[in-house]
Amino acid sequence: MTVVVDRPQTTQVPGGATVLPRTDPDAPPPQPRTGLGQVPAESLLVVWGSRVGALCLAWIICQRLLPLEGIAWFVVVFGISNLVLLATTTAVTDGLVEVRDRVAQWLISAGALLVFATLFSVVIYVFYRGWDALSHINFFTDDMTGVGPDDPLDQGGILHAILGTLVELSIAIAITLPLGIGTAIFMTEIGGAFARVVRTVVEAMTALPSIVAGLFIYTTWIIVLGNPRSGLAGALAISVMMLPIIARASDVVLRVVPGNLREASLALGSSRWKTVWHVVLPTARPGLATALILGVARGVGETSPVLITSGYASFVHLNPTSGVMTSLPLSVYVNVRSGQELMIARGFGTAAVLLMLVLILFITARLLARPAGSKPRFGTRVMRAMPRATWRPVRTPEPGADAETRTDDKEEVAS
Incomplete structure (x- = not known):
């Protein structure tokens, strides 16, 4: 007796995902899942839209509304505005879990940027202030014997x-x-x-x-x-x-x-x-x-x-x-x-x-x-x-060979 089982026919959607046919005619069309490592377009729009909006808002606050001059104030206002806009737009489109995730991601990224900016600013400032001395070869080949504090940099070294x-x-x-x-x-x-x-x-x-x-x-x-x-x-x-x-x-x-x-x-x-x-x-x-x-x-x-x-x-x-x-x-x-x-x-x-x-x-x-x-x-x-005495490996016996008469005369080391 042969039993025939009808299997549902699957369809391919853009992106390589396989979708089963709908059983309910009133159900919405199936949506393929986003693959690992792929960011949805809505998330990219939320992130970059918040950045652009924060940039414009920082310019308006620093240049038109408040007397905040300097690049430092602009960066601070831009960061706060970006965080507020990112949390607000994420709350509109997603839930509370996504808001917390975006805020935590922003704080970690801002902390990393602050650390790297501090490090690079210190290194660049030190090399900038000391470039006049570093540009002389005698700075590396001479000592300070007989050199006074008012002598030029082409004399003496370290x-x-x-x-x-x-x-x-x-x-x-x-x-x-x-x-x-x-x-x-x-x-x-x-x-x-x-x-x-x-x-x-x-x-x-x-x-x-x-x-x-x-x-x-x-x-x-x-x-x-x-x-x-x-x-x-x-x-x-x-x-x-x-x-x-x-x-x-x-x-x-x-x-x-x-x-x-x-x-x-x-x-x-x-x-x-x-x-x-x-x-x-x-x-x-x-x-x-x-x-x-x-x-x-x-x-x-x-x-x-x-x-x-x-x-x-x-x-x-x-x-x-x-x-x-x-x-x-x-x-x-x-x-x-x-x-x-x-x-x-x-x-x-x-x-x-x-x-x-x-x-x-x-x-x-x-x-x-x-x-x-x-x-x-x-x-x-x-x-x-x-x-060294335990370096003799155990070998698989060959077909037809007697395991008791087999000898191992050489020591081998796994490479």
Whole structure:
């Protein structure tokens, strides 16, 4: 017996959507759904119409109704008008949920634009004020030996500050990088009651004022131990500022590493140390580079610790254990507070060089953190952490072969 089932015939509508036929002749025609990532025309009209209306309304308020002059007032009035018009038009066309969504989207977008505008305005202003000094090559190749505050910009430079910053920062990184990552490994991989105490201390030290770090090194390293003010003392003060930042950020990064990677490595016979060294740290390498950049950004711009511990010199001095050593933030402070126009230009030029140095360090750290070529697969990291005696893989027996007489003479490593 054959049963015939009548299936409803489907129709294709523009946009590729499939619509079933109507069963009720009085029902409205079906409307295809909007695909993911596609914005309806009504929403675009509401958003852009509100922007255009807010622009016109801001011009009328600032130029005709109220004595509000300047681009700042125009931007403020435009933003408020745009928010009010966007919420009003959305309430007319949609419901309360859409109004809240549009308002939240506007607030987040406005906050992001405000942050980026502030950042770019600071960078552009610093480069604009310091361009007279940056345009001279001697600004990067000479120091301030024998140069007075009224001497032209084609004399003297900040070579002593650049070299001093690189020396102090290198020593600080050599101290804080292993200590910070080691502290994060202890808090994440070892755990326990003492690890909770360490985490509390690290979180408290992240808000440590910079002057306190400088005074700590000054009292312990210079007064108590009797060492002179030097670049090493400044590097130690910078290390105190960088250490909690690197430890806290590395702790967050290591806690994000999936636990199944650790479990797989331990299940294959690897020790906890090999699991951390060959599985956990390579997986978290980009995040650890970001933690290092956060620490460097905190330490490279500090002025008060190096002012107390290292001092200021107008000549090149590369020995960090004896003699004062100048850094870029300290050079900015000394030049800008002098009151002379040429020295202020040198100060802004030094600040621009400091910004470029931070950018170069950031790019370098990101390039070093990126894996060479393609990223290693999970099998490579786990096999690398396994004991070498367990590297023999299990092979599928060939048809007709005896599994007991089969031998495996070569060790293979999954690539």
